[in-house]
Amino acid sequence: MQEVNSPKQKPRRSRPVLVADAIKEWVVKRDLSSGDKLPNESAMIDQFGVSKGTVREALRILEAQGLIVTKTGPGGGSIVGEVSVERTRALLANYFYFQDLSIADIYQMRKSLEPELAASLAGKLTSEQILELRNLADQYPQPAKSAEEEKEQHIASLAFHSKLSDYGKNKLLGFIIGFMSQILTELTLYKQLYEPPNYELWRKGREHQLQLIEALVSGNSNKAREIMASHMQVAETLMKQQEAQIVRRFIAE
Amino acid sequence: MQEVNSPKQKPRRSRPVLVADAIKEWVVKRDLSSGDKLPNESAMIDQFGVSKGTVREALRILEAQGLIVTKTGPGGGSIVGEVSVERTRALLANYFYFQDLSIADIYQMRKSLEPELAASLAGKLTSEQILELRNLADQYPQPAKSAEEEKEQHIASLAFHSKLSDYGKNKLLGFIIGFMSQILTELTLYKQLYEPPNYELWRKGREHQLQLIEALVSGNSNKAREIMASHMQVAETLMKQQEAQIVRRFIAE
DNA sequence: TAAGATTTGTTCGTATGTATC
DNA sequence: GGATACATACGAACAAATCTT
Numbered sequence: 001m002q003e004v005n006s007p008k009q010k011p012r013r014s015r016p017v018l019v020a021d022a023i024k025e026w027v028v029k030r031d032l033s034s035g036d037k038l039p040n041e042s043a044m045i046d047q048f049g050v051s052k053g054t055v056r057e058a059l060r061i062l063e064a065q066g067l068i069v070t071k072t073g074p075g076g077g078s079i080v081g082e083v084s085v086e087r088t089r090a091l092l093a094n095y096f097y098f099q100d101l102s103i104a105d106i107y108q109m110r111k112s113l114e115p116e117l118a119a120s121l122a123g124k125l126t127s128e129q130i131l132e133l134r135n136l137a138d139q140y141p142q143p144a145k146s147a148e149e150e151k152e153q154h155i156a157s158l159a160f161h162s163k164l165s166d167y168g169k170n171k172l173l174g175f176i177i178g179f180m181s182q183i184l185t186e187l188t189l190y191k192q193l194y195e196p197p198n199y200e201l202w203r204k205g206r207e208h209q210l211q212l213i214e215a216l217v218s219g220n221s222n223k224a225r226e227i228m229a230s231h232m233q234v235a236e237t238l239m240k241q242q243e244a245q246i247v248r249r250f251i252a253e
Numbered sequence: 254m255q256e257v258n259s260p261k262q263k264p265r266r267s268r269p270v271l272v273a274d275a276i277k278e279w280v281v282k283r284d285l286s287s288g289d290k291l292p293n294e295s296a297m298i299d300q301f302g303v304s305k306g307t308v309r310e311a312l313r314i315l316e317a318q319g320l321i322v323t324k325t326g327p328g329g330g331s332i333v334g335e336v337s338v339e340r341t342r343a344l345l346a347n348y349f350y351f352q353d354l355s356i357a358d359i360y361q362m363r364k365s366l367e368p369e370l371a372a373s374l375a376g377k378l379t380s381e382q383i384l385e386l387r388n389l390a391d392q393y394p395q396p397a398k399s400a401e402e403e404k405e406q407h408i409a410s411l412a413f414h415s416k417l418s419d420y421g422k423n424k425l426l427g428f429i430i431g432f433m434s435q436i437l438t439e440l441t442l443y444k445q446l447y448e449p450p451n452y453e454l455w456r457k458g459r460e461h462q463l464q465l466i467e468a469l470v471s472g473n474s475n476k477a478r479e480i481m482a483s484h485m486q487v488a489e490t491l492m493k494q495q496e497a498q499i500v501r502r503f504i505a506e
Numbered sequence: 507t508a509a510g511a512t513t514t515g516t517t518c519g520t521a522t523g524t525a526t527c
Numbered sequence: 528g529g530a531t532a533c534a535t536a537c538g539a540a541c542a543a544a545t546c547t548t
Contacts, residue, residue: 010546014515016313034351040533051517053306056535059267060310064317065344072534073525091318095341096424098287105423108373112365120361170358171349176429221303267535293513304537309515326545327512 016057019048024064027080034082038068041077065091089179096183103187106180107236111229113177114161117168118212118228119160123219129167130217136160137209143202151188153202158185160209186238198241204234261382269310272301276315280333287335291321294330318344318403342432349436356440359433364482366430367414370421371465371481376472382420385468389413390462396455404441406455413462435504437492451494457487 012022023038039047039248044055059078066088069081125133136159144150158181165177208231215224266274276291283289292300297308309483312331315321319341322334378386389412397403411434418430468477 016515020317044535053309053518056306056514057310057313057516060313061317064273064314065347067347070534071525072523072532074532075526076524076533078534082351083348085348088345091344092320092341094320095336095338095428098335099424101425105425108369108423109366109426109429112369113362116361116365171352172354172358172433173362175348176362180425182264269535306538307536312514324545325512325514325543328546329513329544331514392515414514 015050015054016061019044019050019054019058020061020195023058024067027067032080034080036080036082038078084177085175088175089182092179093183101183103236103239106183107232107239109176110180111232111236113173114232115225115228117165117170117173117177118216119221119225120170121164121167122216122224125167125216130213132163133160133209133213133216136163137213139208140206143199150198150202153186154188157205157209157235158188187239198238201234201238205231205238208234217224268303268307270339272297272303272307272311273314275301276311280320285333287333289333291331291333309414331371338428338431341428342435345432346436354436356489356492359436360485360492363430363433364489366426367485368478368481370418370423370426370430370452371469372474372478373423374417374420375469375474375477377471378420381501383466385416386462386466386469389416391468393459396452403451406440407441408438410458410462410488411441440492451491454487454491458484458491461487 023044027036027038031107038044039054041052041059044050044058046054048055059068059070062078063070066081066083070076070078136156139156140149140153144153162178162181164194165174165181208227212224212227212231215221215227271411276297280289280291291297294305294308294312297303297311298305301308306308312321312323315331316323319334319336323329390407392409393402397406415431415434418427418434419426461480465477465480465484468480470476488493
């Protein structure tokens with residue numbers, strides 16, 4: 001599997017990306033972690049035998065991926081920087097900018113994952129966490145009086161799910177659920193308001209949240225799963241009513 | 254919500270970053286899509302009133318995120334580039350480099366998602382796709398004779414799942430499953446081989462693949478779901494036996 | 507094949523900004 | 528405030544890739 005004679009002429013990597021790769025390798029080889037210092041610019045210029053401009057382009061590449069953070073001044077320079085969730089979500093959103101996700105796609109996944117998350121959290125939450133959830137659920141104790149208000153409630157509800165995903169131990173599961181909540185929130189923020197508030201669905205949704213909290217407190221994981229599953233059905237109906245389209249835009253940075 | 258007096262002194266965005274943002278905005282505002290041309294370097298130098306070096310750093314940022322592709326020569330320059338799955342997976346992997354994912358975390362998700370995917374594909378595959386799956390499943394018709402051979406079979410099996418995820422219409426679901434297959438493949442590639450081949454599990458795994466293909470062809474979605482669920486149990490046992498640790502390394506680019 | 511034109515790629519020297527001591 | 532150490536930014540020049548004729 002050599003790269004010789006490969007018909008797929010790979011587009012020759014420019015020097016900045018080669019340097020960026022070299023730096024990444026350097027970091028991994030020494031098993032550096034968040035906060036550890038990298039050599040400064042002039043050291044890299046010597047080390048890799050390239051000019052300042054090239055080194056700087058390489059550093060911008062790593063910075064764009066969230067792998068390093070750079071500071072000026074004495075004691076400054078670049079350090080390894082923990083990649084943030086926000087940036088990662090943004091990068092993932094950029095990918096789906098080109099992929100035409102539908103509401104149905106997102107709900108196919110939510111219906112599988114959210115009940116699983118709820119079940120895994122039953123009996124595992126601290127009283128502070130429970131309190132936070134209650135606060136979110138109580139944020140809108142009355143049915144929405146206008147489409148605008150319903151929108152706000154919908155967003156608060158998504159924040160509830162996002163918060164829940166933070167409480168789980170499974171970082172992958174949490175990330176994906178948080179990502180979907182973000183997409184749906186943006187969708188809700190930007191969408192047209194042409195539907196009147198739906199009282200029946202509102203009532204069910206709120207009821208679900210309260211029942212869910214109760215199940216989480218009592219540690220009944222099967223019940224938590226069931227409630228969340230019903231809730232997803234309701235939420236899906238609500239979203240599909242709006243015939244919303246996924247907002248196409250770059251985010252990142 | 255002004256940025257004045259914000260206690261959270263946000264780390265002043267450098268000029269390349271600002272230029273990169275401006276370019277992104279420019280692209281979105283015109284609703285450009287994959288392949289459309291951006292102004293060339295000198296035009297940007299004029300347009301933004303910055304130096305060549307600054308423009309180039311901005312372009313490297315966008316390139317690192319997969320948003321543009323740059324070519325030299327006449328008619329060259331930068332174009333909007335569809336963000337590739339590979340790059341996106343790599344960027345996501347960078348995030349989880351810091352998050353200590355466990356095998357259990359990944360399988361909690363696989364157990365939820367893979368059966369769902371299987372069910373959604375029942376009766377929807379073309380004969381070419383079925384053939385490809387059969388080929389992958391038939392790649393190792395005999396039980397592994399060595400640990401090394403078992404490793405190869407395990408990787409082939411993951412390729413089977415990856416392929417399956419490509420066939421679905423749900424891009425988000427496909428992406429996540431593909432991502433997990435990739436992580437597990439790397440894990441398998443780099444892990445120590447201290448366990449002897451496990452014939453019983455091998456037999457079950459292969460049986461599952463064949464039964465699954467059959468269910469997919471006949472369009473029995475409930476059966477497809479069930480088989481995949483059992484298969485996930487087996488696969489999880491196999492992985493956990495190895496006590497593998499998630500490989501920590503940067504990928505990307 | 508070869509030459510010329512176009513556009514990105516890379517270097518260097520210099521100057522400026524910024525944080526620490 | 529001044530000295531120091533570092534990143535940030537500019538501009539001019541030259542190198543390399545690639546398209547056209």
